[in-house]
Amino acid sequence: MDALLEDLTALLGPGAVLADPSEREKYETGWRYGKGRARVVARPSTTAEVSAFMAYCHGKGLRVIVQGANTGLVGASVPDEGGAMAVLSLERLNRRMEIDPTDRTALVDGGVLLSALNGALAEHGLHFPVDLGADPQIGGMIATNTGGTRLLRYGDVRRNLLGLEVVLADGTVVDTLSALRKNNTGLDWKQLFTGTSGLYGVVTGAVLQVAPLPRQRAVALVALSGGGAVLDLLRSLEGGLFEVFTAYEVISGEALAAVFRHQETLRNPFDEVPPYTALVELASSLPESSLDLASLLEEALGAHMEAHGEGVLDARFGKPAEFWAIRHHVSESLRGEGRVLAFDIAVPRSGLPAFTEAVKAWLGREHPFMRVCDFGHWGDGGTHLNLVWREADSPLPAAELVPRVQRKVYDLAVLEHRGSYSAEHGVGPHNQHYHDLYTPPAVKAAGAALRAHFDPEGLLGITRLW
Amino acid sequence: MDALLEDLTALLGPGAVLADPSEREKYETGWRYGKGRARVVARPSTTAEVSAFMAYCHGKGLRVIVQGANTGLVGASVPDEGGAMAVLSLERLNRRMEIDPTDRTALVDGGVLLSALNGALAEHGLHFPVDLGADPQIGGMIATNTGGTRLLRYGDVRRNLLGLEVVLADGTVVDTLSALRKNNTGLDWKQLFTGTSGLYGVVTGAVLQVAPLPRQRAVALVALSGGGAVLDLLRSLEGGLFEVFTAYEVISGEALAAVFRHQETLRNPFDEVPPYTALVELASSLPESSLDLASLLEEALGAHMEAHGEGVLDARFGKPAEFWAIRHHVSESLRGEGRVLAFDIAVPRSGLPAFTEAVKAWLGREHPFMRVCDFGHWGDGGTHLNLVWREADSPLPAAELVPRVQRKVYDLAVLEHRGSYSAEHGVGPHNQHYHDLYTPPAVKAAGAALRAHFDPEGLLGITRLW
Numbered sequence: 001m002d003a004l005l006e007d008l009t010a011l012l013g014p015g016a017v018l019a020d021p022s023e024r025e026k027y028e029t030g031w032r033y034g035k036g037r038a039r040v041v042a043r044p045s046t047t048a049e050v051s052a053f054m055a056y057c058h059g060k061g062l063r064v065i066v067q068g069a070n071t072g073l074v075g076a077s078v079p080d081e082g083g084a085m086a087v088l089s090l091e092r093l094n095r096r097m098e099i100d101p102t103d104r105t106a107l108v109d110g111g112v113l114l115s116a117l118n119g120a121l122a123e124h125g126l127h128f129p130v131d132l133g134a135d136p137q138i139g140g141m142i143a144t145n146t147g148g149t150r151l152l153r154y155g156d157v158r159r160n161l162l163g164l165e166v167v168l169a170d171g172t173v174v175d176t177l178s179a180l181r182k183n184n185t186g187l188d189w190k191q192l193f194t195g196t197s198g199l200y201g202v203v204t205g206a207v208l209q210v211a212p213l214p215r216q217r218a219v220a221l222v223a224l225s226g227g228g229a230v231l232d233l234l235r236s237l238e239g240g241l242f243e244v245f246t247a248y249e250v251i252s253g254e255a256l257a258a259v260f261r262h263q264e265t266l267r268n269p270f271d272e273v274p275p276y277t278a279l280v281e282l283a284s285s286l287p288e289s290s291l292d293l294a295s296l297l298e299e300a301l302g303a304h305m306e307a308h309g310e311g312v313l314d315a316r317f318g319k320p321a322e323f324w325a326i327r328h329h330v331s332e333s334l335r336g337e338g339r340v341l342a343f344d345i346a347v348p349r350s351g352l353p354a355f356t357e358a359v360k361a362w363l364g365r366e367h368p369f370m371r372v373c374d375f376g377h378w379g380d381g382g383t384h385l386n387l388v389w390r391e392a393d394s395p396l397p398a399a400e401l402v403p404r405v406q407r408k409v410y411d412l413a414v415l416e417h418r419g420s421y422s423a424e425h426g427v428g429p430h431n432q433h434y435h436d437l438y439t440p441p442a443v444k445a446a447g448a449a450l451r452a453h454f455d456p457e458g459l460l461g462i463t464r465l466w
Numbered sequence: 467m468d469a470l471l472e473d474l475t476a477l478l479g480p481g482a483v484l485a486d487p488s489e490r491e492k493y494e495t496g497w498r499y500g501k502g503r504a505r506v507v508a509r510p511s512t513t514a515e516v517s518a519f520m521a522y523c524h525g526k527g528l529r530v531i532v533q534g535a536n537t538g539l540v541g542a543s544v545p546d547e548g549g550a551m552a553v554l555s556l557e558r559l560n561r562r563m564e565i566d567p568t569d570r571t572a573l574v575d576g577g578v579l580l581s582a583l584n585g586a587l588a589e590h591g592l593h594f595p596v597d598l599g600a601d602p603q604i605g606g607m608i609a610t611n612t613g614g615t616r617l618l619r620y621g622d623v624r625r626n627l628l629g630l631e632v633v634l635a636d637g638t639v640v641d642t643l644s645a646l647r648k649n650n651t652g653l654d655w656k657q658l659f660t661g662t663s664g665l666y667g668v669v670t671g672a673v674l675q676v677a678p679l680p681r682q683r684a685v686a687l688v689a690l691s692g693g694g695a696v697l698d699l700l701r702s703l704e705g706g707l708f709e710v711f712t713a714y715e716v717i718s719g720e721a722l723a724a725v726f727r728h729q730e731t732l733r734n735p736f737d738e739v740p741p742y743t744a745l746v747e748l749a750s751s752l753p754e755s756s757l758d759l760a761s762l763l764e765e766a767l768g769a770h771m772e773a774h775g776e777g778v779l780d781a782r783f784g785k786p787a788e789f790w791a792i793r794h795h796v797s798e799s800l801r802g803e804g805r806v807l808a809f810d811i812a813v814p815r816s817g818l819p820a821f822t823e824a825v826k827a828w829l830g831r832e833h834p835f836m837r838v839c840d841f842g843h844w845g846d847g848g849t850h851l852n853l854v855w856r857e858a859d860s861p862l863p864a865a866e867l868v869p870r871v872q873r874k875v876y877d878l879a880v881l882e883h884r885g886s887y888s889a890e891h892g893v894g895p896h897n898q899h900y901h902d903l904y905t906p907p908a909v910k911a912a913g914a915a916l917r918a919h920f921d922p923e924g925l926l927g928i929t930r931l932w
Binding site for chain 1: 567611697751812
């Protein structure tokens, strides 16, 4: 055994240090992107152990990548290919989980899984409402600032984060784990560690604001004639149902048709596939005896159709599980259609139709074999603008085609529509090039100043925010 | 006319530069604290003019204090007594006000008044829901991160800020004025300028998320037996009425009695003055035909009284204007009782009764002539713990008594109850000493690093966040 492994084993205990290549593999491979090689995987189980580990690495000049559940989509939680980085896995840092129903908060270790937290919260009639497809750790959710399908109502992680515990690159523990909703005492320290991929410190603990579990939900699928009609309906629903309006997920006809081609158990509830379909969800903590959400939703849609009759083609009610299943099978179904180039774009939501049309127009001229199969969180301005094509139809190899199309689509989003090349997923190696291209110089300079302050040796992480 | 005034007049136009002492006075005096002397008052009316002004001051080494509507409560918007600082007033920077009902956003200049914005929004059935007693400018609200009485439902300014335009100390304009709800591209730049008193840059523009105006409100005053009963009711209401629960303002018996002693037009709706009174407000964008808030509130209180009968002494419904008037006259009424030492404290809300009791116990031993007249935003953990005494009863002069009591009350809040010495108002000269005492060294160090980065000459502001 080499000296590093001996030292770390002495520091963290034998079960905490993985050096065998077969044991390391899952920590070296990202969920969607990223594949590297680790010098060692360390799995401390307390904040004090994380601190000791960081101080040790700092002393030795050992580079560290922090890893939660490794469910991120931009490759920001796996080591590079050099084989010299240590993976700091927080999977055993999951002892603290203190729920306070009066504060409506949960104090958790950074390595606690979202599912574990929600399981414990459910016993108190509570949940952490940042709703995702994956099952990440809370520390990773903070470092990524995850959003999800119900951001419209509950906000992102940043919005629900009250207190933080971080370990800095030199091992210093900074404990601001307080359950304060109001604390205007200058710089809001926790913001520096939210959405910054663990580059300025390791999130080892957090106090989260949580919410009561809804007592009822109502869901509708609404067939719409186009992007303008999608926005008209959004505006009507927000104006009339604001506080119970929890999701507005939109699927284009191209994407919806793919779902029904590839998912045998799912059926089109409409007679045809409409240009756009909106999944509308309402939820409330009020009982049905006070507020009948299902009737409310039918009435609101009826009133909207009277005012904007031409835009709404059809509507179906009820069946939340079935309607959400359609939404959740879009990505998988598109992969059955051919090559897919996925995007995670946001623009101001009023600009979604014009942005989508601009992409279609450009593709029609330049790469007419690519189909735009867009879907996403229109309530938040988010669009997973997936492009689908058959390899055989492309005169260019994918390795040439993909970067060319990415660049143009991102240019349209960022430069022409004041949008974002990464709405939800973060930067990471996958988006590094676009961060470098589009980030204002002043923002990069602040990122560099913070890096120089927190980690002058540059030991933490593999993303560059400067 | 001296060279400075000549230069600034050439840069900004004659109406923009005030040098006469009588004209300067209102810019030199804080709302509650702070009185200084300005070298000059400059009032640019565009971002380009702010930039030119800052570049000029940077070149000359002239110190600048940024001032909005000057309604802050910690003296952070007035110059020091040296007479060498320029006041940068944004009162004429109020041209842009672009409301987009589909985005549900407003793009505004930093100098736009909250009342002006809400007036324009009302025409679209919208409002900016950060609800305050004063009428500040939007830029000042961002630099202070104001909270107010409906934070429980709508959050603070930070929560509703989507995009920002700032002018840095050297005159550089950084425009991130985008209406994005999702934008996970690393460091969230706008957080550096939110709640930091204009120390890192001048907020010249913002994109705010706004909300539909409620269609109905229901209000109750509930008489409660003590702090535990206040928290029990809070928990019941949040669990059952989450999304329509917009305010929970609590007034102690000492404070309420003062209101009825000093406000002739206001009457105690109860037979006696209860130990605590909670003002409960519900609001909804749903029409009464779908949701009857008044009945809902009565039912919810009835159900709570069945479960926790001993804690609820009485309840009165309706009369929103009258009930809010009682709440809004607390501060003024206490000033009629004698000397007042006001606080702006937050603790985790479950700790409010124990914290309040700890203050009472200490005062009972050390300064028994001081009465605790607490009231505040219990839903957010906020308490304006006002102490009232008759000067004649104190063996110590106020100049000795006040700092001694402040220090102990803040120690109890911050050190014993993980609370904040400034829940809403910010740091400023008024709280500088307590910032220096209680801020963790790592947070100060980050504040210093950002100052060194943004403003190495230290020209902006008079608060120190390091």
